[in-house]
Amino acid sequence: MATGIRDKVAIVGMGCSRFGERWDSGPDDLMVEAFQEAVADAGIERDRIEAAWLGVFYQEQSTSKSGLPLSMALRLPNTPVTRVENLCATGTEALRGAAYAVAAGAVDIALAMGVEKLKDTGFGGLPERTKGTFDDLWHPGFTPPGAFAQLGAAYAARHGFKMDEVKRAMAHISWKSHENAASNPRAHLRNRITIDQALAAPMISYPLGTYDCCGVSDGAACAIVTTPEIAATLGKREMVTIKALALAPSNGVEMGHASWDGSYTLTSRLAAERAYREAGITDPGAQIDLMEVHDCFSITELVLMEDLGFSAPGRAVHDVLDGRYDRDGAVPCQTDGGLKCFGHPVGASGLRMAYEIYTQLLGRAGGRQLQAPTLGLTHNLGGIPNRNVASVSILGLLKG
Amino acid sequence: MTVPTGIRSFGAYLPRLRLERTAIAAATGWATGTRGSKARGVRSCCNWDEDSLTMAVEASRDCLTGSDRNGVTWLAFASTTHPFADRSNAGVVATALNLPESLRAADVSGSLRAGTGALLQAFAQARTATGDALVVAADRRIAKPASEQEMSFGHGAAAIRVGTGDDLVAELLGSASLQDDFVDHYRASDATFDYALEERWVRDEGYLKIVPRAIEAALANAGVAASAVRHLVIQGPGRFASAIAKATGMAADTLQDDLHAVCGDTGTAHPLLMLGTVLEKATAGDVILLASFGQGSDAIVFQSTGRAPSPGHGCRGAIADGSPDREYLRFLSNCGLVDIDWGMRAERDNRTAQTVAWRKHRDVTAFIGGKCSRCGTVQFPKSRACVNPECRAFDTQVEHPLADSGGRVKTFTEDWLAVTRSPPHVYGNVALDDGANVFAEFADTPAAALAVGTPVRFVFRIKDVDALRGFHRYFWKATPVRN
Numbered sequence: 001m002a003t004g005i006r007d008k009v010a011i012v013g014m015g016c017s018r019f020g021e022r023w024d025s026g027p028d029d030l031m032v033e034a035f036q037e038a039v040a041d042a043g044i045e046r047d048r049i050e051a052a053w054l055g056v057f058y059q060e061q062s063t064s065k066s067g068l069p070l071s072m073a074l075r076l077p078n079t080p081v082t083r084v085e086n087l088c089a090t091g092t093e094a095l096r097g098a099a100y101a102v103a104a105g106a107v108d109i110a111l112a113m114g115v116e117k118l119k120d121t122g123f124g125g126l127p128e129r130t131k132g133t134f135d136d137l138w139h140p141g142f143t144p145p146g147a148f149a150q151l152g153a154a155y156a157a158r159h160g161f162k163m164d165e166v167k168r169a170m171a172h173i174s175w176k177s178h179e180n181a182a183s184n185p186r187a188h189l190r191n192r193i194t195i196d197q198a199l200a201a202p203m204i205s206y207p208l209g210t211y212d213c214c215g216v217s218d219g220a221a222c223a224i225v226t227t228p229e230i231a232a233t234l235g236k237r238e239m240v241t242i243k244a245l246a247l248a249p250s251n252g253v254e255m256g257h258a259s260w261d262g263s264y265t266l267t268s269r270l271a272a273e274r275a276y277r278e279a280g281i282t283d284p285g286a287q288i289d290l291m292e293v294h295d296c297f298s299i300t301e302l303v304l305m306e307d308l309g310f311s312a313p314g315r316a317v318h319d320v321l322d323g324r325y326d327r328d329g330a331v332p333c334q335t336d337g338g339l340k341c342f343g344h345p346v347g348a349s350g351l352r353m354a355y356e357i358y359t360q361l362l363g364r365a366g367g368r369q370l371q372a373p374t375l376g377l378t379h380n381l382g383g384i385p386n387r388n389v390a391s392v393s394i395l396g397l398l399k400g
Numbered sequence: 401m402t403v404p405t406g407i408r409s410f411g412a413y414l415p416r417l418r419l420e421r422t423a424i425a426a427a428t429g430w431a432t433g434t435r436g437s438k439a440r441g442v443r444s445c446c447n448w449d450e451d452s453l454t455m456a457v458e459a460s461r462d463c464l465t466g467s468d469r470n471g472v473t474w475l476a477f478a479s480t481t482h483p484f485a486d487r488s489n490a491g492v493v494a495t496a497l498n499l500p501e502s503l504r505a506a507d508v509s510g511s512l513r514a515g516t517g518a519l520l521q522a523f524a525q526a527r528t529a530t531g532d533a534l535v536v537a538a539d540r541r542i543a544k545p546a547s548e549q550e551m552s553f554g555h556g557a558a559a560i561r562v563g564t565g566d567d568l569v570a571e572l573l574g575s576a577s578l579q580d581d582f583v584d585h586y587r588a589s590d591a592t593f594d595y596a597l598e599e600r601w602v603r604d605e606g607y608l609k610i611v612p613r614a615i616e617a618a619l620a621n622a623g624v625a626a627s628a629v630r631h632l633v634i635q636g637p638g639r640f641a642s643a644i645a646k647a648t649g650m651a652a653d654t655l656q657d658d659l660h661a662v663c664g665d666t667g668t669a670h671p672l673l674m675l676g677t678v679l680e681k682a683t684a685g686d687v688i689l690l691a692s693f694g695q696g697s698d699a700i701v702f703q704s705t706g707r708a709p710s711p712g713h714g715c716r717g718a719i720a721d722g723s724p725d726r727e728y729l730r731f732l733s734n735c736g737l738v739d740i741d742w743g744m745r746a747e748r749d750n751r752t753a754q755t756v757a758w759r760k761h762r763d764v765t766a767f768i769g770g771k772c773s774r775c776g777t778v779q780f781p782k783s784r785a786c787v788n789p790e791c792r793a794f795d796t797q798v799e800h801p802l803a804d805s806g807g808r809v810k811t812f813t814e815d816w817l818a819v820t821r822s823p824p825h826v827y828g829n830v831a832l833d834d835g836a837n838v839f840a841e842f843a844d845t846p847a848a849a850l851a852v853g854t855p856v857r858f859v860f861r862i863k864d865v866d867a868l869r870g871f872h873r874y875f876w877k878a879t880p881v882r883n
């Protein structure tokens with residue numbers, strides 16, 4: 001009977017580039033920036049890495065396909081590199097590959113790298129891409145904000161809220177992320193905003209205004225993983241281990257079956273259930289100290305508070321407005337600014353979230369450091385609410 | 401005694417956009433010097449995602465509402481603005497209507513008389529063959545900005561199901577045709593605009609010399625006196641029609657309104673559309689005379705049976721389902737006459753994978769989904785494994801048509817970032833009444849028109865345009881049900 005990977009894999013080094021409109025940098029620059037930090041943190045030589053996983057989403061855009069971009073950028077000694085892509089869960093998928101290789105005993109030390117160079121399109125927002133030859137014949141010509149905006153009307157209808165009430169909670173979410181990012185030197189958007197500014201912003205896709213949408217950023221983040229035993233030989237005393245890595249892709253129910261009403265993300269619920277089981281979590285709201293969730297849009301973060309089990313159904317609006325997820329709240333969410341303000345270089349985002357949890361658990365978060373957290377959650381939602389891939393990871397300090 | 405031949409049912413379609421002619425005058429008066437002077441009423445205009453083919457599908461659906469489509473064995477699509485010169489437009493209409501594969505479908509074109517020409521062919525067909533004939537005429541003629549035609553044209557479609565039997569709406573009494581190469585206007589094959597000649601010459605040498613002769617011949621063929629005609633339908637401007645009524649000895653009150661005030665001249669569709677308005681008000685025994693004009697004339701004599709002609713919304717519904725509009729520049733954009741900057745996102749290559757379009761043409765063109773024969777779940781698209789999470793059985797789905805199923809809005813947005821030629825781009829998840837759930841675009845849906853639960857129906861529209869290769873493809877879109 002499989003027991004999962006809880007505490008079988010330790011993270012011994014992490015790196016994260018500055019996120020933003022990195023006009024001066026290509027994907028190779030971003031990967032090197034993140035990698036140099038991670039190997040220094042791990043205290044190992046580059047050549048000790050035995051296998052690597054590279055996560056890139058919009059491969060057509062800049063980085064190209066396959067494992068080559070990582071192998072070339074780091075001049076790895078022909079180390080095996082596997083390229084993975086699973087929409088916005090790509091970075092977490094790369095970590096999953098590296099962690100599983102270590103847990104399986106196939107290698108001692110593995111690297112997970114996520115990178116995205118988005119700002120070479122010449123226009124704002126995410127690049128256009130094909131949905132596939134058949135889907136292009138019938139799927140609406142949607143944009144990410146438009147697809148996620150659908151949650152707004154459905155959530156309000158399901159729980160009997162006026163859109164104004166939901167909008168106020170959405171504005172609070174964005175305000176909070178701007179506040180948090182202001183003390184994060186690597187974040188893309190570090191300006192503070194007011195709730196009224198968020199509410200008065202131009203409409204992008206009803207009910208989402210400008211401040212309800214995350215940044216489109218360039219960036220890279222990476223993790224070096226090994227076994228707790230090897231980590232100890234590297235001199236790591238306080239150690240962050242992986243408690244769970246769960247994944248749940250849609251199978252067509254949300255888009256094609258009457259059982260989904262559009263007001264929540266089905267796969268997030270399933271991935272969270274699996275992750276909590278693997279990590280032995282029974283009461284996430286009480287046990288988890290901080291989280292980094294997929295706040296591509298403010299409405300997404302709002303419904304996720306319920307999907308991940310932190311707010312009761314229909315209560316997220318009130319919990320958000322009560323400050324439950326603010327930096328000084330019960331379960332701080334996006335202490336680094338989140339996708340909203342740290343930025344969203346798609347392939348890197350899952351690893352960027354892990355980077356913040358890792359940094360907080362080790363007490364290295366500087367001005368935004370929380371009081372002695374021991375357990376954190378990351379969550380990605382790749383795709384759109386009616387067809388997506390959700391990932392949930394739980395990272396925590398290894399109790400010695 | 402022979403079995404009567406005639407009209408079994410009638411359907412109509414007018415685009416929802418109705419541009420007020422005073423808006424045209426306000427925008428072009430500086431050039432024509434007639435700012436606001438003669439302009440009155442509205443003209444119907446296709447939205448960016450409509451063409452003569454989509455209008456033909458909608459008029460045909462209206463005509464076939466609630467009836468057995470397998471009884472239709474012949475289809476003619478008349479237009480001077482077929483979107484494809486070499487690809488059967490009628491074939492696309494037939495597929496969209498889910499008509500039987502054995503159907504004979506033909507495009508009829510060449511003059512504004514194509515609508516009545518196709519109708520006469522349909523009568524001949526119905527008399528000699530098994531099954532009914534469907535004639536649909538539609539036109540989306542593009543006029544030069546500030547031209548007379550821009551004011552007088554409208555876009556629209558009409559469909560007539562022709563058959564034999566004792567339950568017809570109107571019986572055919574007789575007809576006659578005249579052929580003449582009279583060039584009142586013309587449009588070369590590769591041209592966008594008509595070239596029109598002086599109106600007085602067209603009236604005196606064309607209409608008044610050709611149409612009355614066709615009418616007299618048709619009345620003789622039908623064995624009906626001019627004085628017996630109760631309704632006179634003449635294709636063309638109302639002022640010409642009254643001169644023809646006078647010339648043929650018919651009372652002024654027989655003249656049918658030319659619909660200038662409510663939609664404008666819809667080209668090949670127009671005589672059929674006007675006939676539809678007559679059928680909707682005629683009483684049993686009324687004699688109706690329909691005469692077209694275009695390199696000659698077809699004149700057809702009917703007798704109404706007093707039965708209601710439209711199983712759907714008909715002319716009355718089509719005329720009523722309009723939205724007054726004053727966006728002249730949007731009208732030009734929808735006509736392809738101004739090139740609006742839609743941004744870099746609009747540069748996306750919209751090449752169609754024709755292999756896939758063929759493999760999935762029943763799904764996409766006819767909007768046919770699947771119904772699981774094990775659990776009964778209706779779904780789109782039809783797939784190898786059932787979407788019901790409690791079932792997921794392989795290879796259990798049978799074809800299930802979705803086009804005529806209504807539905808309700810589950811989720812929606814109004815997207816100002818997405819590329820569309822009519823912002824905002826409105827789309828969302830729709831729950832169909834028969835159980836299917838579809839992620840769909842909305843047609844003719846401005847901002848603030850939707851809520852969760854809004855009732856919708858589906859319409860056939862242009863889905864995407866591939867300007868690089870001169871291709872466009874069709875799919876079905878949701879639109880709010882309006883009463």
